[in-house]
Amino acid sequence: MSTTTAHPVRQQRQLNAIGLLTGALFGGILAGANLHEFDSIHSFLRLDDLYIAWFMGSAIAVSAPILWWLERRGTDTPLGGRLALSRAKPEAHHVKGGAIFGLGWAIAGTCPAPALVMVSSGALLGLVAIAGIFLGLHLRERQAMRELVDLTERVPVRN
Amino acid sequence: MFELLPDRLPWWIAGPTLGALIVVLFVVANQPLGASGAYVQTSGFLRRRTGVATWRVWYFVGMFAGGFLATQVFRSGSDIRSGYDALRDAFPLGIVIPLVFGGAILLGYGAGLAGGCTSGHGLCGTAQRSKASVAVTATFMATAIATTAVLQLVTPL
Numbered sequence: 001m002s003t004t005t006a007h008p009v010r011q012q013r014q015l016n017a018i019g020l021l022t023g024a025l026f027g028g029i030l031a032g033a034n035l036h037e038f039d040s041i042h043s044f045l046r047l048d049d050l051y052i053a054w055f056m057g058s059a060i061a062v063s064a065p066i067l068w069w070l071e072r073r074g075t076d077t078p079l080g081g082r083l084a085l086s087r088a089k090p091e092a093h094h095v096k097g098g099a100i101f102g103l104g105w106a107i108a109g110t111c112p113a114p115a116l117v118m119v120s121s122g123a124l125l126g127l128v129a130i131a132g133i134f135l136g137l138h139l140r141e142r143q144a145m146r147e148l149v150d151l152t153e154r155v156p157v158r159n
Numbered sequence: 160m161f162e163l164l165p166d167r168l169p170w171w172i173a174g175p176t177l178g179a180l181i182v183v184l185f186v187v188a189n190q191p192l193g194a195s196g197a198y199v200q201t202s203g204f205l206r207r208r209t210g211v212a213t214w215r216v217w218y219f220v221g222m223f224a225g226g227f228l229a230t231q232v233f234r235s236g237s238d239i240r241s242g243y244d245a246l247r248d249a250f251p252l253g254i255v256i257p258l259v260f261g262g263a264i265l266l267g268y269g270a271g272l273a274g275g276c277t278s279g280h281g282l283c284g285t286a287q288r289s290k291a292s293v294a295v296t297a298t299f300m301a302t303a304i305a306t307t308a309v310l311q312l313v314t315p316l
Contacts, residue, residue: 012213015188019214022184023221024228026192026278029177031229032168038243040167045307054170055177056282062178063286067185080189085287090294097273098280098295102302104265106310107258109243111266111277113194116219117226123242128256129263136267137198144271 015079027117036117036126038109045106108132164233181283188214191287193279194222195270249315269299 033055034040044052067085075083105111110118110129118126184192200215230237241247246255270276273295275284281299284292310316 015214016217018184018187019217020221020224022180022192023197023218023223024225025180025221026177026194027222027225027227028229028233029168029173029180029225030222031226032164033170033173034167036226036230036242038245042245042307045303046311047304051167051170055174056277058170058174059178059181059282060286062175063181063282064288066178066182067286068288070182070186075186077186077189079187083185083189085185086191086284086289086292087287088284088289088291090291094273094291094295095298097269097271098298099269099302100265101269101273101276101295102299103306104262104267104269105277105299105303106262106306108262108266109246109259110263111194112198112270113222113276113278115263116194116222117230118242120223120227121230121242122237122239124239125241125243125256125259128259129266132260132263133195133198133267133270134202136264136269137195137271138202138267139264140268140271141199 011079018079026113027120030114031117031121035114036110036121036123041105041109041111041114104136160232160236162235164229177282178286181286191275191279191283193275193283195267195276195279197222198267199271245316273299 030036033051035052035055040049040052043049067083071083071085077083108115108129110126112133115126115129115133119130181192184190197215197219200212201219203211204213204216241252241255243255243259246258250258266276270279273280275292275295277299280289280292280295285296
């Protein structure tokens with residue numbers, strides 16, 4: 001992490017460039033796999049065409065063992081410190097959030113990343129999907145803020 | 160413009176390439192490739208909040224740009240369209256728009272509550288062997304498949 005304190009501005013620029021590049025590659029792969037098409041998503045959810053299962057499964061099958069090995073041997077990343085993988089335990093909000101997300105996935109026939117590719121491919125109703133995703137995230141953020149305020153008001157201040 | 164990409168890449172090319180991209184972002188920046196997080200940061204950026212991870216805003220722009228390159232430049236180009244032909248065959252536009260909007264609100268709210276979406280939990284979280292991500296992924300897969308089955312029963316879809 002010593003380079004972080006040495007060149008914070010340059011590091012930020014590099015991170016931004018990495019963001020743009022990985023985003024573009026991700027968007028390109030999703031488009032290449034046709035995940036921006038409602039039919040691709042729906043034929044998977046109808047279990048008529050398991051392409052998405054193979055697509056996601058093979059991405060995980062390639063990345064999981066490499067990430068496991070990289071973390072075990074200890075890897076210092078140039079822009080993010082030591083590689084540390086998340087090992088979060090499942091909680092109620094994960095299952096609730098997943099269920100609500102799944103409902104939306106089936107109805108809207110897209111998810112956050114493919115919705116962006118929809119629009120750049122000329123599918124205009126993707127804009128409606130993007131607006132809805134922004135609104136939904138915002139509603140959850142506001143609710144989380146209120147819960148936080150309630151919590152801090154309930155906890156007595158110790159002097 | 161050009162016809163460099165086939166209509167659909169075989170999964171055994173698209174999937175492992177995506178897997179390699181997930182590894183690259185971890186090796187370079189120790190970060191997961193999550194899309195809903197990029198929405199949150201972009202929303203904060205547009206509302207001029209402080210503490211925004213600007214690289215996630217660039218990532219948001221990148222997904223859009225990459226989709227444009229792949230569909231309009233590397234393929235012959237796709238037309239301006241609704242993108243929801245199957246829904247539009249089944250319902251009038253006055254129903255399709257609120258349906259898509261409502262579904263998308265659920266997507267956003269659910270991703271916010273779960274702390275990630277198909278990319279953050281489904282791909283990167285399971286690739287990290289996070290039990291929480293496996294729980295989220297199993298839940299949204301099961302719910303989406305069940306909801307689709309119900310929609311097919313009760314609607315002309």
